[in-house]
Amino acid sequence: MKPRSKRLLLVAGAVALLVGAVALVLNAFQQNLVFFHTPTEVAEGKAPVGRAFRIGGMVETGSIRRAADGVTVQFAITDTAKVIPVSYKGSLPDLFSEGKGAVVQGTLGPDGQFQASEVLAKHDENYMPPEAQHAVDQAKKAAQTVAQ
Amino acid sequence: MIPELGHFSLILALVLALVQAIVPMVGANRNRIALMAVGRPAAQGQFLAIAFAFGCLTWAFLTSDFSLQLAAVNSHTDTPLIYKITGVWGNHEGSLLLWALSLSLWTVAVTVFSRNLPDAFMARVLGVLGWISAGFLSFTLITSNPFDRLLPAVAQGRDLNPLLQDAGMIIHPPLLYMGYVGFSVAFAFAIAALLSGRMDAAWARWSRPWTTVAWVFLTAGIAVGSGWAYYELGWGGWWFWDPVENASFMPWLLGTALIHSLAVTEKRGAFRSWTILLAISAFSLSLLGTFLVRSGVITSVHAFATDPRRGLFILALLVVVIGVSLTLFAWRAPKLSGGGSFGLVSRDATLLGNNVLLAVATGSVLLGTLYPLFLDALNLGKISVGPPYFEAVFVPLMTPVVVLMVLGPFVRWKGDGVGRVLRPLLPVMVASIAIGLGVAFAVGHVTVRTVLGLVLASWVLLGSARLLASRFAERRGASAAAVLRGIPAAWWGMWLAHVGIGIFIIGATMAGSLNERLDVKMQPGQTAQLAGYTFTFRGVADAPGPNYDAARATIDVTRSGIPVATLHPEKRFYVAQQMPMTEASIDIGPFRDVYVNLGDRLDDGSWVVGLFYKPFISWVWLGCLLMAVGGVFAASDRRYRRLAEREAPAGAARRTT
Numbered sequence: 012m013k014p015r016s017k018r019l020l021l022v023a024g025a026v027a028l029l030v031g032a033v034a035l036v037l038n039a040f041q042q043n044l045v046f047f048h049t050p051t052e053v054a055e056g057k058a059p060v061g062r063a064f065r066i067g068g069m070v071e072t073g074s075i076r077r078a079a080d081g082v083t084v085q086f087a088i089t090d091t092a093k094v095i096p097v098s099y100k101g102s103l104p105d106l107f108s109e110g111k112g113a114v115v116q117g118t119l120g121p122d123g124q125f126q127a128s129e130v131l132a133k134h135d136e137n138y139m140p141p142e143a144q145h146a147v148d149q150a151k152k153a154a155q156t157v158a159q
Numbered sequence: 160m161i162p163e164l165g166h167f168s169l170i171l172a173l174v175l176a177l178v179q180a181i182v183p184m185v186g187a188n189r190n191r192i193a194l195m196a197v198g199r200p201a202a203q204g205q206f207l208a209i210a211f212a213f214g215c216l217t218w219a220f221l222t223s224d225f226s227l228q229l230a231a232v233n234s235h236t237d238t239p240l241i242y243k244i245t246g247v248w249g250n251h252e253g254s255l256l257l258w259a260l261s262l263s264l265w266t267v268a269v270t271v272f273s274r275n276l277p278d279a280f281m282a283r284v285l286g287v288l289g290w291i292s293a294g295f296l297s298f299t300l301i302t303s304n305p306f307d308r309l310l311p312a313v314a315q316g317r318d319l320n321p322l323l324q325d326a327g328m329i330i331h332p333p334l335l336y337m338g339y340v341g342f343s344v345a346f347a348f349a350i351a352a353l354l355s356g357r358m359d360a361a362w363a364r365w366s367r368p369w370t371t372v373a374w375v376f377l378t379a380g381i382a383v384g385s386g387w388a389y390y391e392l393g394w395g396g397w398w399f400w401d402p403v404e405n406a407s408f409m410p411w412l413l414g415t416a417l418i419h420s421l422a423v424t425e426k427r428g429a430f431r432s433w434t435i436l437l438a439i440s441a442f443s444l445s446l447l448g449t450f451l452v453r454s455g456v457i458t459s460v461h462a463f464a465t466d467p468r469r470g471l472f473i474l475a476l477l478v479v480v481i482g483v484s485l486t487l488f489a490w491r492a493p494k495l496s497g498g499g500s501f502g503l504v505s506r507d508a509t510l511l512g513n514n515v516l517l518a519v520a521t522g523s524v525l526l527g528t529l530y531p532l533f534l535d536a537l538n539l540g541k542i543s544v545g546p547p548y549f550e551a552v553f554v555p556l557m558t559p560v561v562v563l564m565v566l567g568p569f570v571r572w573k574g575d576g577v578g579r580v581l582r583p584l585l586p587v588m589v590a591s592i593a594i595g596l597g598v599a600f601a602v603g604h605v606t607v608r609t610v611l612g613l614v615l616a617s618w619v620l621l622g623s624a625r626l627l628a629s630r631f632a633e634r635r636g637a638s639a640a641a642v643l644r645g646i647p648a649a650w651w652g653m654w655l656a657h658v659g660i661g662i663f664i665i666g667a668t669m670a671g672s673l674n675e676r677l678d679v680k681m682q683p684g685q686t687a688q689l690a691g692y693t694f695t696f697r698g699v700a701d702a703p704g705p706n707y708d709a710a711r712a713t714i715d716v717t718r719s720g721i722p723v724a725t726l727h728p729e730k731r732f733y734v735a736q737q738m739p740m741t742e743a744s745i746d747i748g749p750f751r752d753v754y755v756n757l758g759d760r761l762d763d764g765s766w767v768v769g770l771f772y773k774p775f776i777s778w779v780w781l782g783c784l785l786m787a788v789g790g791v792f793a794a795s796d797r798r799y800r801r802l803a804e805r806e807a808p809a810g811a812a813r814r815t816t
Contacts, residue, residue: 021503025515028559032519036552040526043548047541065543081680081761101678102394102758102769105739116545142541 045116049146051153054093058119066095066125067114067142075109088115088125090150099127106132112143162227165215166306172208172259173296175201179266180289183282187355195278198285199270205292206263213260216305217247226312229253229305235318235735237706245328246319252305254332258449259295261333261340262288269344269369276365283351284344291343294476302469318706318735327387335380335407339445341373342410345417346442349435350484353491358435363425368794370421370438371652374414375790381407382783390743395676395754395771397779400549405528406448409521413441416517418793419510427507427572432492433514439484444521446477451528502574509567516560523552554608561615561664564657565622569629587625591617604672612668619661623654652793656786663782669775676772678758682765690772692753693717699757699766707731707740712757712766716746728757728768752776 047065048058058064066088074087083100086109097115107113107130117127179201186194216229220243225231233246233253248257266288273281299305348366352358384407389397398404417437423430450473501507527544535541565587570580595614599605634642675690683698695715702711709731716723724746731740743756751774758767 017502018500021501021508021511024503025511028512028515029519032516032556033522035555036519036523036526039548039551040523040530040544043544043551045543045545047543065541077761081765081767082678102756102767105741116543145541 047142047145049149050088050090050093050095051146051150053095053119053125060119060121063116063118063128065114065116065142066097066146067144068095068112068146069143070107070109070111070113072109088113090146092150092154095125096123097125097127099130101130103130104132112147114142161215161218162224162306162308165212165219166304168208168212168215169256169296169300169306172205172212172263173293173300175205175208176289176293176296178289179205180286180293183289184286187279187282187286190279192278195282198282198289201289202263202266202270202285206267209256209260209263209296212306213247213256216253216256217244220244220247223316224312225314225316226309228307228309231309231313231316233316233319235316235706237735238316238318239324239705241329242319242324245323245332248332249319249323249328252299252303252307254336255295255299255303256305257332258336258340259292259299261336262292262295262343264337265340265344266292269347273365273369280351280355280357283354284347287347287350288343291347291480294479298472298476302472316735318733321707321731321733321736321738321740322391324706324733325387325391327383327391331380331383331387334376334383338373338375338377338380339407339410339449341369341376342414342438342442342445344373345370345438346484349438350487353435353487356491356494358431358495360425360428363421363434364799366438367418367421367425368796368799370414370417371790371794374411374418375787375794377407377411377414378783378787378790381411382780382787385783386780389776390745390754395674395743395756395769395773397670397776400527400546402528402532403452405524406451409524409528410441410444410448412517412521412524413437413444416514416521417441420514423507423510427501429501429507430511430514431495432488435488435492435495437514437518439481439488440521443477443481443484444525446480450477501572504570504577504580505574506567506570506572509563509570512563513560513567516556516563520553520556520560523556524549527552554611558611558615561619561660564660565618565626568626568653568657583625583629584622587618587621590621591615594621602669602673606672609668609672612664612672616661616664616668619657619664623658623661626654647796647798648792649796649798652789652791652796654789655792656789659782659785659787659789661782662778662785666775666778666780666782670773670779673774674772674776677770679768679770680761680765681768682763685765687768687770689770691718692723692772694755694768694770696766696768699760702729704731706735707733709742710757710760712768714744714755714768716753716755724753726753726755728755730757730760747777749777750775 045063045065046059047067050066050068052058053066058066068088068090071087071089071094074085076085077083078085083098084103085096085098087094087096089095097117099115099117111132114131115125115127116129116131117125119125179198182201183195183198186192186197218224219227219230220234221240223230223234223236223243225234229250229252230246233250234243238246246253248254266285269281269284269288273284276284345366348362348369352362381404384404385397388399388404389395417434420430420434420437424434527548531542531544566580566584569584591614594617595610595612596605598613599610602609630646631639631642634645637645677687677689679687681687681696683696686693686695688694693716695717697713697715699710699712702709709729711727711729714726714728716726726744726746728744729742731742732738733740741756741758743754745755746753751772754771754773756769756771758769760766
């Protein structure tokens with residue numbers, strides 16, 4: 012092979028590798044985005060069915076109930092306007108408690124119950140998860156618009 | 160008084176940084192030895208000033224001086240001594256000071272260990288480092304002054320965040336920062352090369368040990384952080400693809416690419432502009448990482464709004480560093496073209512392939528980390544990109560990297576024959592596939608992921624063994640000791656780091672595929688079974704600590720009736736911060752960890768207990784340790800010192816403008 016065609020082949024190989032890798036990355040990216048919805052959006056049916064998404068809000072006071080096995084937990088998450096029931100099996104984060112902000116990730120069942128695979132609270136006591144804060148802010152804004 | 164002295168010392172450090180940034184640069188341009196010589200004392204004086212400021216801040220923490228805002232927010236009289244000290248960098252302001260301290264430490268190291276560099280080149284390196292330091296010190300002084308007073312003083316501090324009250328906090332941030340900041344040296348060498356137009360094999364040889372040492376620190380820092388998350392966060396995971404972790408992983412990936420690309424530049428004079436670009440990018444990502452973590456951008460984009468000056472300063476600094484260096488690159492890099500050509504089958508080509516893939520992998524992490532932040536900042540909605548994305552991307556991208564990694568050392572530079580390369584490797588290939596499949600069947604977990612991981616791990620380990628064997632074959636007749644002694648340290652470094660990757664893959668694969676977990680409600684006397692182990696819950700007792708109350712459980716672990724361990728997971732409640740914390744208890748073994756954490760107490764007096772079985776998880780960190788040790792070997796190679804001495808007079812004579 013001539014040096015020039017060898018070089019061309021090498022460059023073509025590197026470019027092909029690059030294009031393939033980028034295609035892979037973008038495809039995986041699109042498939043694995045997890046969208047965030049507020050409880051109000053979920054109640055209005057704007058959340059996807061059968062695909063994982065996140066809900067943020069406050070854990071409603073008095074809503075935490077444990078099943079007999081001690082490990083399955085039911086609670087409700089709210090943005091002060093709408094309430095979504097959540098079911099979760101596993102250990103809860105240390106800072107998870109009623110009246111505090113939390114973010115849950117999982118899928119919405121046909122019965123309107125949210126099956127959480129992950130529950131997130133914050134690492135710091137002073138801190139509200141931004142997604143939870145956002146949901147509450149949205150609900151307040153909506154309430155104000157209605158009042159006006 | 161002492162905080163004011165620290166503040167004053169920090170201002171002095173900024174002045175010295177500006178001197179170091181300007182005077183030697185001017186000297187290098189005008190070829191004035193006297194001006195160039197200013198850089199070294201300025202750098203050393205700056206180090207003393209920053210160290211003194213750091214000492215003053217530490218003193219305020221040690222003496223619980225709660226008239227100092229930072230100490231009042233992050234310390235407490237009951238905080239154990241060691242966490243009073245680590246509390247100095249367990250916050251935004253103090254960690255910036257630690258950043259500045261490690262930068263000046265690196266700068267002083269350059270003035271000491273690279274004494275033989277040509278004067279003009281050294282002046283430019285110190286000048287660049289001076290500019291970085293000046294940027295950081297002014298950022299610290301203007302927006303994040305650690306010496307701000309709290310008047311009137313409070314009687315008691317708020318204590319350090321309990322998550323940070325851990326041995327990991329003692330070494331993780333300093334190691335990580337030494338790694339992040341270490342890439343500034345590689346960056347300064349790259350910019351100095353662009354400025355002077357000198358970018359040859361000698362340049363690569365100067366730059367290599369510095370880059371490798373920074374990479375060693377970063378590797379160790381990431382590994383310690385991952386181990387810390389494993390036992391402290393109490394979820395039993397070791398890597399979460401969290402933005403904060405990604406922020407440190409991106410410079411590591413590019414740093415790995417840089418180490419390999421520098422090898423090509425040193426040996427073959429090729430990849431020169433690519434090497435420069437990698438050095439610039441690795442440092443830019445280090446900066447981005449520091450800021451993402453430290454500015455609070457990650458936990459919330461709105462942290463920008465809490466102190467807009469901080470966010471703006473951060474952006475400005477990043478834009479200046481990236482903008483100036485890329486402009487310089489665009490202007491000067493075309494002069495750097497050249498280097499030898501090489502064939503399709505050559506070590507150069509395998510390293511090129513690895514570099515492309517590592518760069519794409521870095522890009523994919525960058526996309527997953529920044530895209531949600533951009534969307535949120537532009538109010539286009541909130542999304543998150545979780546582990547599934549990164550796993551879907553990383554396995555296919557890293558598979559060819561691992562394959563090439565073993566091939567590379569067998570292939571000759573410039574060009575080689577396919578047959579000559581594959582002859583010794585064919586048996587290795589066949590054996591790896593057989594072992595991978597065999598082990599997967601034996602452990603009863605035949606999935607693509609498990610088989611692939613085991614095949615790749617065998618490929619790396621057997622390939623490395625074969626590589627060592629070929630060193631012996633080359634010197635037939637020589638004694639084993641003579642052969643081993645004859646191998647240069649740099650070669651051992653490469654070999655150990657590659658073996659480390661193999662060990663790491665075993666750990667990640669086995670811990671990922673075969674881990675078992677059970678969350679269960681337990682009353683005293685009850686037992687639970689997991690992975691052949693029997694866990695007996697003996698009950699919970701009070702175990703107060705210095706600054707927390709704790710419930711401490713006793714759990715006996717047995718296997719077929721033979722006692723294995725007695726574990727004591729705790730549920731702590733930190734008094735000052737009013738914050739609960741789970742403290743996991745782990746029986747660490749060479750082939751498996753048994754991990755137990757204590758969840759909530761239920762109304763009937765029972766407890767929720769989390770039981771985990773984690774096979775081969777220690778191998779993850781053993782692999783990282785081997786990589787770091789490999790880096791130490793590589794950086795300590797005698798030829799760097801010898802050549803630095805030989806190169807020096809020639810370089811000095813050739814001093815360029």
